Amino acid sequence: MKNILFTIGCLCAFQLSFGKIYKVKTAEEFNKAAVSVLAGDEIVIANGNYSNWATTINCNGTVDKPIIIRAESSVKAMFSGEVRRPVFQITGTYIQIKGLKFEGCQLIKTKGADVVLIQMNAAKYCRITDCTFTKNTVDTQFMPIVVVSGRGEHNRVDHCQFTGNVNNQEIQVKVTANDVSLYTLIDHNVFMDKDSVIWKGNNGGECVQIGQDPILLGNRYSYTTVRDNRFIHCNGEPEVISNKSSGNQYINNYFENCHGELVMRGGHECLVDSNTFAGGIGGIRVNGTGHTITNNSFKNLPIAIRLMYGMAKGKIDTGFYIAASDCIIKNNYITHCDTGILIGGSKNADWTGKFDTKRYPSRTIQDVAPFNNHLDNNTITDTKTPVLQ
Structure with missing residues (x-):
């Protein structure tokens, strides 16, 4: 009898350890299951x-x-x-979305609503993994298909495929005046075969965007890490990755024949380390203060690293662009490029009439030169102009 009771107890413990499985075929069934699930449970969406x-x-x-x-x-x-509201909106903790495919979705902007495929909103320790996003479209500029937003932390997007999406941003970490999601990890994803967006200014087609307002909110720290991703034939716009906040890390990513760069558009004190750039129109473009750019590899590019002029300098002054300053450029390997390191990109560029000076109280001429940057131990071979300033 004791043995029978022991066996029954073990079976109960076994079942509890694996949790309950809810198999669903409709949104209504999913939403019903979503209010019942407990830690360890699964919602399985039927093929x-x-x-x-x-x-x-x-x-x-x-x-x-x-x-x-x-x-x-x-x-x-x-x-x-058609998609007019988030297909999946996650607002809890320790939730994983796994193995779903989104193909040919048409995201249609709705007034007052976020329209995305998956949104982790004020979520914590949640994860999107092993999902495929292909040939999805949006009808309005600056629309992402995966968003991390709100006062969340430690969320992750990993081992996903983003291929052939049209006119969109793939992954956005949203930064507002009141909310920023901290310590997001974006890793081991593949982004490929993205054509140029149709929008005015060829703008709004980043694969990864961390922050949206580099002028007024670039000083917000999100501590996002983007690592071990592959970007192949990503031609959506000039910024394949757009950094617009502070304290982020870009590590060991691979870029092949992209018509865009890894861009420090705004923000400060980011780490750009051990990335590889093979062909394409450029490598790393730098505005802002205190970035560390180390151990990166560049081959067959017009310019590997660009340190840019700005309208202002430092972390306090407001400028539509901040001059690159106090950055460490060290131990990078550059070969078969036209220019290795350009110190002084966009000198005296005139932005008069091209942005709202009431919203962004900034001078319109990029006449503040890069300054106090430290170049050390960079290896530059078979390059027409190693350093240009």
Whole structure:
């Protein structure tokens, strides 16, 4: 009898350790399950094609027992069609979305609403992994398809595929005056085959954007890490990655034949380390103060590293661009480029009439030269002009 009771107890413990599985086929079934799940439970979306979903999950897993939302078979649960509200909005803790596919979705801007495929809003320790986003479109400039926003922290987007998306931003970490999501990790994703956006100014097609207002909010620290990603034929706009906040890290990413650069558009004190650039129109463009740019590799580029002029300097002055200053440029390897390191890009560029000076109280001429930057131990070979200033 004791042995029987022991066995029953073990079976109960076994079941509890794995949690409950909810298998769903509709948005209504999903939303019903979402209010019932506990730590360790799973919501399994049956293989099939889906549209017109708008779901929210606000529940709490634990580090040992996350709540998992997954496809029955990886990428066999596919979402498509018109999207007017977030398909999945995550606002809890320790929630994972895994193995879903979004193909041919048309995101249509709705007044007063965020329109995205997946949004982690004020979420903590949540994760999007092993998902595929392909051939999705947006109807308005500056629209992302995956967003990390609100006062969240330690969220992650990893091992996802972003291919052939049109006119959009792929991943956005949102920074506002009141809210910033901290310690986001974006890693081991593939971004590829992205054509130029149609929008005015060829703007709004970044693969990764950390912050949106570099002039007024660039001093906000988000501590985002972007590492071990691959960017291949990403031609959406001149900024493949756009840094517009402070304290972020860009480590060991690979760029191949991209018509864009890794751009420190705003913000300060970021680390850009051990990235590889092979072909394309450029490598790293730098505005702002206190960046560390080390151990990067550049080959077959017009210019590997550009240190830019600005309208202002330091962390206190307001300028549409901040001059590159107090940056460390060290141990980089540059070969077969036209120019290795350019000190003084966009000298005296005139932005008169090109931005709202009431919103951004800045002079309009980039006449503040880069200053106090430290170049040390960079290896530059087979390059027409190693350093130009």
